Amino acid sequence: MTAVLRAGPVSLRVHPRAVVVAVALLVATFAISVLALTTGDYPLSVPDVLKTLAGDGPPGADFVVTTLRLPRLLTGLFVGAALAVSGGILQSISGNALGSPDVIGFTQGSAVGAFFVILVLDGGMFATSVGALVGGLVTAAVLYLLSYRGGVLGLRLILMGIGVSALLLAVNSYLITRASLQDAIVAQSWRVGGLNGREWEHVTVSGVTVAVLLPVALLLGRRLSLLELGDDKARALGVRTEQTRLALLVVSVLLAAFAVAVAGPIAFLALAAPQVARRLSGSAGPALLTTALTGAFLLVASDFVVQRVFASRLPVGVVTGALGGLYLAWLLVHQWRRRV
Template sequence: MSVKTKLRAPSTVLVLLALCLLVSVFAISGGEYQMTPWQVLKVLFGQGEGIENMVIWQWRMPRAVAALLFGAALALSGAVFQSLTRNPLGSPDIIGFSTGAYTGALITLTVLGGGFVATSLGALTGGLLTALLVYLLAWRNGTAGFRLILVGIGISSVLASFNHFLVLRAELDVAMAAAVWGAGTLNGLTWQSVTPVGILVVLVSALLLANSSQLRMLQLGDDLCRALGMRVERTKLLLVVLAVFLVAAVTSLAGPIAFVALVAPQIARRLAGSAGLQLVPTALVGALLLASSDLLAQRLFAPVQLPVGVVTVCFGGLYLIYLLNRRTTKV
């Protein structure tokens, strides 16, 4: 490996960190109370005035932090599933785990009338149960990646229909809130809601990064990993559970945000100049994608704010068309 290749990943990380900071500053500066990026930086370094401190730290910072954390979480989850399935379409929103988490949250919200904590637990439960169901249905002396994707797509379609049924049967105010939330939105987030979910995301992400060596080994193939003494199915199950926790945690607060998990690992692999797994660049690309999408969601039709999921679907759909077209051309 050349020196240039070795330095490319660290350089990519530094550039992505700078871009994440830049996009976040521009996102925080917008709104009804307009500020310049320089004013935002002054507040961040403790030199702001009273009203500026309140607007940034209490009103806008929770949303900016959530965009970065949730984007990184979705990207890491996508990297896990794409690595395990060895398929660029192996994303939690395509396999159905995001839809399952949304189903769990919807049942808690519309049927049981639960609050924030109950809805979050419902999303976690729904995501894990969906993962378990897909895993069991795809099991044939092991879990082949392509079979996992096909089963996941089928389960996702069934759950999506059930979700529409739940929304149609709910009371009008609950149905409207569920429909907006179902598009994936960061609107109205506060520290009270972001903090517990953010802590969970950070802890699970740390566990996932700690197991990154096992994830890289799995790319060598199941047979070779078994020969090296790895308990392959047990390791896969652990990684799937961690990835589902990330998706469910994000969905419990922001709703199902599509395509970040699909796109980020592919972009990170190209930027880092490596065919292998690059978790840190992947997390930063995911953070940058969601933060940039949220910036567009705030500014495109201001003062009306779009759900961020609308923007990610537009970009993700175009990327999915490109990906499918490229694979078809190769065939």
């Protein structure tokens, strides 16, 4: 069931189920965020956290909240949303549930650029972001050219991406072997993907990325839904299919590149979050806003499990990789059974 809200010449189509799911995700994300800020080796109450944010907290709370917990939490929210929307766009463009920046090589390309800056140039956060951006864009350009045959073919994009991803993974491994032991340990830890030790500079990069690119993705979301109908129908409805697809591809790459620069190539989140969001909202379209909320919740919840259940500095990418691997296996079996 769909409700249409009208205000003069402007109309807005609202799906009640999607609204309910979005509100539920907001509540769940808020709840897990409160738990992340108040629990741990130094437990705090909610009033203590609020007082600390206002500059009047108990002794020691300022360091725990504003230096350790809050930057990690905010980075997780922004990176989760960015990766999820990036995956949602790619899955919609390719028409394939395997369309994800970590499956088709975008995150590996960004990782190559970031590794080069970290291991060769010894750059900081800003330089690493630029390196990841350049690596992701170059990878996207190569894949676009390899997949273009009068238009970008979804299956061809997936297959080419898997091959390019394997090649870039080898390049990353080579860069690590050529680094010093200390740099190699740091790079390998970053390669898994995680939120340990994240600071306010990471929050700034990921926050600005989401604030700028998420509205653009949402504005292009209607065209993305039309592209899923097929190029002929989309053109008949006034959509410039290839230009729109290219613009969406650039937005997806930028979201993935900056997320990788901030938190490393966190595995399978971009693959699973869009599919979970579609099933929760019952939407036939990409549902990018619900996808962003789902990605943010999944990453923060996974990181909370790592911190409180395992009580270790285990990178959150290990948890998302394990769960995402199981989800990928289920997805492949499910699709195979549908075709049999």
